[in-house]
Amino acid sequence: MSARVGVFLCQGGRSQADSLEFKKLRWTAEAFDQGRVFTVAHTCQAQGAAAVARLIKEHELTSAVVGACPLLHNPGGLSRALSAEGLDPQMATVLDLCAKPEGEASGVCAVAPGAQAALSQALCGEQFKQELPLEDLAVATSVLVVGEGLPALWAARGLLKAGYHPVLLTPSQRLAPPALLLGTEAVDEAAALAKELEEAEGVTLIRQGRLLGLGGGAGNFTATIADRAGEIRSLSVGGVIVAQAPPKALNLPPQGLAAGERVVSLEELASLLQAPEHLKKRLGQGPYTVALGVGLGRQAAPLDLIGAMNCARKLAAGPQNRVVLFTNNAKVAGDDLEALTQQVRGEGVVFVKFTTGGLRGDETHEGVELQWDEEILGATMADHFDLLALDQAPAPTPAYHELAHRLGLSVGRDGYLQPEAVNALPAKSRRAGVWLVGPARGQGDLERWADEVQEALYGVRRLLAQGTVRVESSRVMVDRKRCTICLTCVRVCPEGAMDRLFRRPMSNPLACTGCGTCAAECPMEAIQIVGQEDSRYSGEIAAAAGRVGDLGQAVERRLLVLACANSASPALHAARLQGAALPSGLRLVQVPCAGKVDADMVLEGLQRGFDGVLILSCHPDACYSLTGSTWANMRAGHLGNLLAETGLEPERLMLSGVAPSQSKEVLAVIKKALATLDQLGPSPLKVGAQVREVLTRYTLDMDDTFSIVG
């Protein structure tokens, strides 16, 4: 069935229907042959919205373009009115077509400048709207959990409780290895949980296992795992929760000290304290003088301080023991840690904090000789300690890098697996269907880790449901004749949504967000996103350029803004709601993500006579499609160089990051771009564009004449 589009034009509170501008808008709408035009009063208000919804239902329209006033328009109201009529709330596109003329009383609306181009642009977009069939996909209900310790155990138990089949892959023999929190409730909890899972039915435990590969994609991964005996098996899993901490090494102060018999980790000290005979064997009969160091090299986390204080309290409880805790920043940002620190001090543990300088020293046969600069006394201190115990910092081994690689992820600069993108918070990874929680993500504390695990479990529930997921079939179309299987799309997809089926790239509808980065990056132009085809954007840019003959259009055709739908569009919308007028000479085309903007779109804009193109993306690392803005940045840089080679000023292509809350900044960015164009002067392509356009129109008119005569 062909689309039936309703075009709803707002005629304002008092009649603006007689104005020439409104008539032109109406003609533009009527020229669109797949639609029907309606005029409604106050589309922006509840009554008008209800009227729109009623008309959509009455005329059995499949989609709608609704012109409304940017000052008032209430998308929430319209989607509610649509749901009230039992319609899809997403079916209507709201366009800012009205304006309140300066100095006029309230309720007097007018057609916004550039409304005609905006409407024809939207109608062009409408032609590409396509509803894809829904399909029921079968997904695996086993979920792989990689890691050991509390977060991994929480995840496995949560999965079991929610009716999924957890496969727990632990790097060592134990499910709950001794941790820093020795002697606290958390350790008992981990031990009890490990026991519970060992005895539970419906859990697969693979101890000392190694992940060899993770093929497929969200919903249907194939995990290849080697167990302790070296036997390899393939498992079908719907999702993966990674809770495995990177291997750690002593967090040594910058100068002089190295790991040794008397320079140990807090973890080792904690286990010595569990068994007093080991402590005696190592340090002789007490009393002991022990130095603890937390965060002396790299920054520590609250969990490290808790571990150190647990050890310190145990030692301080021994008669005549002496404990000094050295740190740079006491990380007390955790539940009741401030109070605990005060209590531990009260129990006789001495805290030494450094602003500059630090701890130096040498290990001897009997212990360690330490020196430090005492800031309050302004003197260098030296003392003997039987033992120095330090926290640990990530020191990723080749095996950890390999695990990351097998998962399709990478180890970050800080040694953890967390990606740079803010929008991967709180628990996502760079690969859809793979969650990163707890010590795999980064430093944290138990509360944060517990929340991350539950957030991941919610993600599993959303992805896998009861084993069947109803989903729109894939929007990513790969032209087999053009595709050379270079797999660029597989590499660039921010969500890891490009799978390979029979070696050919194929998009996974469970993972794809439709950002279009793959289509823009494909060197063979083999990829089109349904609804976001290249032809749609060339059409929209042409429509946005308007026609030379239209009064004022040529003047306005100065800056083409390609705006990200997630950041720049909301920011611009907010700016207009706050009453700010957009500068003239500006045309907006919304893209799903700046990652979709390719060279063709930029060149189309320049060829159509725009003096410059401004790409508005999310800030790098704050992209709503994780890495789309990063790709956009790289592409724009490259394209700028190419423009320079052709003799065109590379400054005509601009890119700027904007957050959705930056309604002031987005206008400043646009004004700056316009100022740059003022400096550069009109584009040399402008005249050519106008000549071409007039010629095209002339020949088109001839065709029309002939067809009428014929």
Added chain:
Amino acid sequence: MGLPKKQVLVIGGGVAGATTALDLAEQGVAVHLVERDDFLGGRAAQLACKALDSCLKCNGCLAEPRLAALTSHPLITLHRASTVANLTGFDGGYQAVIDTRPAYIDAERCTACGLCLEACPEVEAGAIRAPRLAAEAPRLAIDETACLYFKDGQSTVCRDVCPEEAIDFGRQGDSQTLDFAAVVLATGFTPYDPTPASRLGYGLFPDVITAMELEEMLRTQGRAVRPSDGEAAGKVAFVQCVGSRDVNGNNYCSRVCCGYALRLGRALAARQQAEVAVFYMDLQSFGHAVDEFLEAAAGELRLVRSMPYDIHQPPEGSVMLDYQPSPGAPPTSEPFDLVVLSVGLAPNPDNPALAQMAGLDLNRHGFLAPGKQGVFLAGTAQRPMDVAEAVASAGRAAQGALTYLAEMQP
């Protein structure tokens, strides 16, 4: 009384409440969300973007899309300007009385022309307010506590000026009783009020502001200015641990202040070439790539490990900050254009009443503690956390509520 419908009450329309409500609604659960304020958004909607060329990861923008989605989800019923007056448990569910304040401005008629805002003599005091979020509707609301009409009964200038006759002071509020299977409390925190600590000069001197006020200033004006004369602030001090880590006050670390102060400081240094000093006890930042972050901050800002003991501003002069630059050094007095107090996250003053109503306990600092069947907690109602942590905790609340609903007898 029949078995309750499987719908959930979410109290609080900030980022945690919004995330929980969306998570539940996306799983097909009907949600009623009650927000005390006239508009949604809570504290997270006050936060400004602090990005330089690239994102500084303050996590503030995690709130934006979630709050926007909230306004249009068909399974979510929003009760703005509303409070839960009573919550009674009965077998397997809760009955809530939701009181809604009168909407003196008729949203159907109001065209947000802004004439009332221009006419209102008390607009500075917030008598007529506009929302922070672009997706919000209605666009304007009258606040009874600041509006003169509710003091003298005759100041009707806004009503008189409204061309749409949308304002009616005679409108009545509304109260409805609804049944719920589960309740989520996402009632958030309150920024610590530094007024009582007079040595910090807040409320006494115009150019001493709180970090929340700076966030709002950056969000709405795009730059930091001195309130006294509206000039861009060229030299800015941040004072950490205001209302945190205080044995005589809130004896806990608020967890987020070091992070936001360093990011705000870096943004001011980069965007308006401000000279920024941060006065601190311990830098609490931890989490993602923290060494790199602190190194960059140390390069761009002056980090001073010392707490100022007095802040004062002579008339027509800059704010003076008295502190000891390093242990043993003589005290010094330094002028700043703007002093920003990094206020901590204090428990919501309504927590005792909320806890009593929902049958919960308070923890030793006055935050809500979990424990009641069918009642779930999300966000900073439980403890200080950043935006990402609030989102994670909202996911946990949703996950808990969904599991709880599934286990309930049909």
